[in-house]
Amino acid sequence: MDNESVLITGGAGYLGNVLSRDLLDRGHKVTCLDNLMYSQGQSIFPLVSNPNYNFVYGDVRDDRILKTLLKKSDVIIPLAAIVGAPACDLNPESTAINFEAIRSLDRLRSPNQKVVCPISNSGYGTKTGADLCTEETPMDPISLYGRTKVDAEKVLLDSDKDAVTLRLATVFGISPRMRRDLLINDFVYQALTAGCIKLYESNFRRNFLHISDASRAFMHSMDHFEYMKNEPYNVGIDSGNMSKLELAEKVKKKIPNFSVYTSEEGTDPDKRNYIVLNEKIRRAGFEANITVEEGIDELIKGYNILLRNNPHTNL
Ligand SMILES: NC(=O)c1ccc[n+]([C@@H]2O[C@H](COP(=O)([O-])OP(=O)(O)OC[C@H]3O[C@@H](n4cnc5c(N)ncnc54)[C@H](O)[C@@H]3O)[C@@H](O)[C@H]2O)c1
Missing domain, CATH: 3.90.25.10 (UDP-galactose 4-epimerase, domain 1)
Structure with a gap:
């Protein structure tokens, strides 16, 4: 499993930077496809000296690029998106990417490729504060961002190909591509x-997850894909x-x-x-700490x- 080739779309982002580093440390080959929309190219400089790291500049909606990269990938982690409610509200048309990128990926990938996709647990929407959200709680997103992520999750979970979706809590911690808005x-x-x-x-009330724990959750899902596949998992620290x-x-x-x-x-x-309760992923052997x-x-x-x-x- 250690030598699996991993394609990370949006891999030059906040999460993608840390996840790429951790995957490379474990001996994986990592290909990052990113359009560097925040001019954050320098954030991935520490990764480029690793011969197992490959960067491809491009748009995730370009089917030609995606098809070529998919051919060489065992695992796909689709992070490319317009992230967060304020960013989505600023330019609502641009958010189509959040859903369309996942739909094209699902169309183009082969059934034996593992997909581990982050979904925001903001999909649970407005609650009273007393509600305990498990994966059974109906999704009821209140923001455009939340809606695009819930729609993307549905594409993957309704697909006849396999995927794990991770409903991440709001992430915190340092990354070379810093997000101060979290x-x-x-x-x-x-x-x-x-x-x-x-x-x-x-x-x-909100719930939170450290960026290194988020990265570990992706790797855990890759390692335990057969057990975890075709299910959503909340990921946060209790x-x-x-x-x-x-x-x-x-x-x-x-x-x-x-x-x-x-x-x-x-x-x-x-x-x-x-x-948000994290019991299901704990039963799958993962705990944020x-x-x-x-x-x-x-x-x-x-x-x-x-x-x-x-x-x-x-x-
Ligand atoms: N950070 C969190 O708290 C959190 C929580 C839940 C889910 N997520 C999800 O994790 C993923 C990554 O989030 P992040 O916090 O790293 O955000 P980010 O904005 O730092 O990363 C997104 C990356 O996607 C790239 N990108 C955007 N549009 C692209 C396109 N058309 N083609 C190619 N690349 C493109 C950007 O350049 C950026 O590097 C997103 O899907 C997000 O919804 C994040």
Whole structure:
């Protein structure tokens, strides 16, 4: 299994960078197909010296490129997407990629190729905060982003070819292609720069997952594909189900001069409020174990380096 060739679309992104590194460390051949839409080419520089790493510049919707790359791949991890509700709302037409890329991939791949695809658990939609979401909970996405991911998951799970879908919690931690928009990454950045934050609907609950645990979940799904195939799995850390206020307080414990204000007047455009259970993937032998506290420490270290480098940086 160690020598499987893995095609990662969107492999130069936040998750793709870390996953590529981890797959290469395990001896896999990795091909990254990415259009570098964030001009983030430099983020993959540390990977290029590895002879098992191959980068292809291109659009995931280009069937000709995809067909050629699929011929050489045992495993496909489709990460290319317009990611997150704000990015999707900014340019709704561009989000067709989230669904279309998965539909073409499913059409072009052969039945013996493994597909492990991330889906956001934002697909569970608005909840009361008391609801416990398992994989049986009906998907009811409230954002355009959530809808595109749920539609993409349906293509894979309804297909007559095999796939595992991972309903990832909101990821946190450092990556060479940094995403500061993710909730924990953002709170720590705000604490270090603005020194304060105003929370709307501060009691709304989310759940979280460290980027290295996300990477391990993909590799676990590859290794246990026969057992896990054709099913969705929630992936998060159990202790990472918490409200925005609880999260901000955890950040404050590490950065004491961080002032946290709550407001009853405004609303958060992101209405997600739920607790997600990860029992099913635990039964499949996987457990996330990097805590939110450990992630906050890592982010403080990482941001402090970047801020020293350029105090006006817009990460
Ligand atoms: N980060 C999270 O919290 C999270 C949670 C759940 C699911 N996911 C899913 O994981 C995947 C990766 O997310 P990420 O956080 O790494 O985001 P990201 O924006 O950093 O990565 C997306 C990558 O796709 C590339 N891309 C976009 N359009 C492309 C196209 N048309 N052709 C080729 N490449 C293209 C971008 O250049 C980028 O490198 C996405 O599918 C996302 O929905 C992420």
